[in-house]
Amino acid sequence: MLITKLTLKNxxxxxxxxxxxxxxxxxxxxxxxxxxxxxxxxxxxxxxxKPAGGGLQKAIEDRGxxxxxxxxxxxxxxxxxxxxxxxxxxxxxxxxxxSLGFKPEGTGAQRILVTREYAAHGGRMVLSRPDKxxxxxxARLTQTxxxxxxxxxxxxxxxxxxxxxxxxxxxxxxxxxxxxSGRIMxxxxxxxxLLLRISKTQQRTRDxxxxxxxxxxxxxxxxxxxxxxxxxKATGQPHLMASYKHWRNHGAWQREDQxxxxxxxxxGLLWMLQESNxxxxxxxxxxSLNDAIVSHIPLMIDRVLRRQKAFNRQVILxxxxxxxxxxxxxxxxxxLLESKPDGTEARPANESEAKLMAAGLTPADVMLPKARPAxxxxxxxx
Amino acid sequence: MPKSVFLVGEDQVCCALGIALIAYSDAAATIENSDxxxxxGPFKAKIEKMNAVAANVxxxxxxxxxxxxxxxxxxxxxxxxxxxxQNFSLRLAVREAESWVLADHEGLSAFADVSRxxxxxxxxxxxxxxxxxxxxxxxxxxxxxxxxxxPGRKSTAPVGLGYNLHLVGFVREFWSVERAAxxxxxxxxxxxxxxxxxx
Numbered sequence: 001m002l003i004t005k006l007t008l009k010n011x012x013x014x015x016x017x018x019x020x021x022x023x024x025x026x027x028x029x030x031x032x033x034x035x036x037x038x039x040x041x042x043x044x045x046x047x048x049x050k051p052a053g054g055g056l057q058k059a060i061e062d063r064g065x066x067x068x069x070x071x072x073x074x075x076x077x078x079x080x081x082x083x084x085x086x087x088x089x090x091x092x093x094x095x096x097x098x099s100l101g102f103k104p105e106g107t108g109a110q111r112i113l114v115t116r117e118y119a120a121h122g123g124r125m126v127l128s129r130p131d132k133x134x135x136x137x138x139a140r141l142t143q144t145x146x147x148x149x150x151x152x153x154x155x156x157x158x159x160x161x162x163x164x165x166x167x168x169x170x171x172x173x174x175x176x177x178x179x180x181s182g183r184i185m186x187x188x189x190x191x192x193x194l195l196l197r198i199s200k201t202q203q204r205t206r207d208x209x210x211x212x213x214x215x216x217x218x219x220x221x222x223x224x225x226x227x228x229x230x231x232x233k234a235t236g237q238p239h240l241m242a243s244y245k246h247w248r249n250h251g252a253w254q255r256e257d258q259x260x261x262x263x264x265x266x267x268g269l270l271w272m273l274q275e276s277n278x279x280x281x282x283x284x285x286x287x288s289l290n291d292a293i294v295s296h297i298p299l300m301i302d303r304v305l306r307r308q309k310a311f312n313r314q315v316i317l318x319x320x321x322x323x324x325x326x327x328x329x330x331x332x333x334x335x336l337l338e339s340k341p342d343g344t345e346a347r348p349a350n351e352s353e354a355k356l357m358a359a360g361l362t363p364a365d366v367m368l369p370k371a372r373p374a375x376x377x378x379x380x381x382x
Numbered sequence: 383m384p385k386s387v388f389l390v391g392e393d394q395v396c397c398a399l400g401i402a403l404i405a406y407s408d409a410a411a412t413i414e415n416s417d418x419x420x421x422x423g424p425f426k427a428k429i430e431k432m433n434a435v436a437a438n439v440x441x442x443x444x445x446x447x448x449x450x451x452x453x454x455x456x457x458x459x460x461x462x463x464x465x466x467x468q469n470f471s472l473r474l475a476v477r478e479a480e481s482w483v484l485a486d487h488e489g490l491s492a493f494a495d496v497s498r499x500x501x502x503x504x505x506x507x508x509x510x511x512x513x514x515x516x517x518x519x520x521x522x523x524x525x526x527x528x529x530x531x532x533p534g535r536k537s538t539a540p541v542g543l544g545y546n547l548h549l550v551g552f553v554r555e556f557w558s559v560e561r562a563a564x565x566x567x568x569x570x571x572x573x574x575x576x577x578x579x580x581x
Contacts, residue, residue, distance in 0.1 A: 022536075090536055299530065299543040306529065326420065328545065330537035358538050365421065 001086050001161055002314040003042075003279065004094060009081035009101075010074040012037035015343035022090045022333050024301065025316045026325065026363070029337030030373040034344045035318035038337070039281045041082060042165050042316070045100075046187075048147050049163040053186070055147045056102065060112055066104055073343045079103040079115050086161060089312065096121055098158050100144060113141040119155040126154040164278030170194070170268035172261040172288065191268045195256065198229060198271065199238035212307070213270045216300065217242075220293050221263055240267065261288035269297075273304040279314045286321035295323040320371075325364035331357040334367050385580060386414035388435055392425045392446035394418050394546045395479045398553040400445045403572065406559035409580035414440060422450055426461060429472065433463045436470035441579040448474030454568065469579045476568035480511035483549065484518070485566035489556035494522040506566050516541065 008017040013034030027035050040063075047059035063069045070080055081101040085094035101116035114134075119127040127145055134140045145151035152159045170191030174180055184192045198206060206229060214227040226243040240256040242263070256264065265288050272280060286294040305311050319325065325334075331354040337346050349357065349367060356366045387404060391397030397418045404411055419425035425446050436442040448454030454474040462472060475482045484490065484505040491498045496518055508514050519531045530544025563570040 296547070299547065302530070302543055327543055328533070328539035328541045329543075330534065330539050332536075332538060354538060358540060360540050361421075 001088060001095065002090070002312065003084055004087040004090060004092075005083075005085035006041065007081075007083035008041065009079065010071040010077070011041060011080055011082065012069060012071060013344040014038070014346065015071045015073045017346050019335050019346050020332065020348060021314070021316065022330065023312055023314055024298070024330070024333045025335060026329065026333055027316065027318045027335045027337065028320070028325070028363075028367060028371045029344070030339065030371055033337040033339045035337060036283060038346070039167065039283065039316060039318060042162070042279060042281055043167050045082070045084070045162040046165040048144055049159045051163070056114070056144045057112060057142060066112055071343055081116070086158065093123075096155065096158050098146070098155065100146070111142055113138070114144055117145055119145075119158060121155060161278070164276060165281065166272060166276060166278060167281040167283070168268060168272045169283035170265050172259075172264040175264055176257045194268055194271065195238040195240065197275070198240070199231070209271065209274045212274065212304070213267055216270055217263065217266065220266060221260075224263075227267075262290065262293070265289065266293070270300075270304060273301060274308055277308070277310045277313050279316070282315065282317035284318055284320065286319055286324055291323040294321050295326060297324050298327045298329060322364045322368060325368050326362045329363050331363075334363050336367055336370055338370070384410040384412045386440045387411045387580060388432065388440055388442045389413050389416040390425065390428055390432060390442070390444045391416070391418050392422055393420070393479075395483075395549045395553065396445040396447070396475075398550040399475075399479055399482060400443055402553055402557060402559055403445075403576050404443065404580070406573070407577045407580050409577065411580045422446060429461055430463050433465075433467050433470050437467035441469035442471065443576060443579065444472045445479075446472075446474055447478040448568070449477045471575050471579050473572040473575070474568070476506045476566075477509070478511045480515045481505040481508065482562055482566055482569050483552065483557065484508070484511055484515055485562035485569060486557050487565070488561055489552070489558055490518065493552045493556040494519060494527060495524050496521050504565070506568050512540070
């Protein structure tokens, strides 16, 4: 299953947004146009569905409250709305439709109340709120049906789909210098817990996955020869060890804290691609990597997923990279964010842009120039 | 001491072809620098500078697709700088690099595992060599080539994500300059000129 359509109202930078999504989506835009905020919608839905410590109120609170989350341009209509369509495949009619709206109560404690929650399966409505029970007991509206096992019985697949979402923005320094932050955030967005994840995987599966990563690294990282997993005998801590070809016969073994930033990010990316088959959100996978490697990221994603027999796994990534976008990507897979006075506008390639790309120009030629901030050429004149 | 040469290709495939051509020329030349210009725009913009390099520093070989004008001759005439340096060579594949690729029947049939009978006899005369090559790949029995060189089922892209990668691999490991030149007059014309700048 994959999300084929996303509609938003008043979500962070987006006063209104309506975009189609495919198996791979590349989100591009200038800085502060809302690329990460767009990915955050899917994390928000995941947070609502979390079995431990989830829920609507917590998900909003974690984002600094409704005021931080709501679009600044929202004036008279202050409801935040998220509509999602989920299909079995691209171009097919949605199997599931889920819609959630909420806003502050307007009086008293300003509780956040659900204004609308709707779910349909194959065109048949399975949930529509507020219903008569909600009207009788307003407190019910502080929770979504999505987060409650009893209430989401008829659309549990949707809740499970959202819950499985993975987000990765690996920050190599957090892995290298454990003392920076002893606390790993829930869901480990910054990859600190990567070693723990690897450690928890069953040995045979782990070895197979690491072998694939090793095969990729052999090509991407000069002198790299072997990657293995090890538990420290003294502390029991999990570690990754890599060996580099060296003038010594047996090469030199290094621990993950000595890996280059790029190597670590590549390992993180390749591991996450293999970890599950659910929606994967990647934040600027090009960081720290050489352009020659970056240009192969789209193909690398395809190859890993094809080998996993999960080619249809949905991957949404944000990027600024010209090298990444210099690939012959499907014109439907690119979403351009443009900052406008009334919030950010998001759109796929228009007809003439799609024609240019079908004629052989790449998204880097056609779409990326439009993601440049309008006044950037004056930055040098400060 | 072997002579150094600067190679500029319009894309990775042109670069790989250039490397093969220099190796074939038999001159003891090392490729000091090779550069994939990333499309004909940046490529064209480099011509003037490369001509200066050829005049003052080392021989330059530039390779691009000849599909930007009605004929390759017209395109060369429009692109060449005013005072062409002795050591400067701009070669265009008629009409695209793919024509030169298609010209080596033996190599291509081994690479894609297809019958030689389906390969075009006169690749220089094909209007759209890229499409012709994709047709060949469509009939390949190597699954990975079909999956990665052809555009995806619902994709609007003209080629697959691994198109260049596999083509470069082909040029490196299977392509023979000699066999291809026998079938492609534009390639045959390029050979003596490349030998001349390296001599």
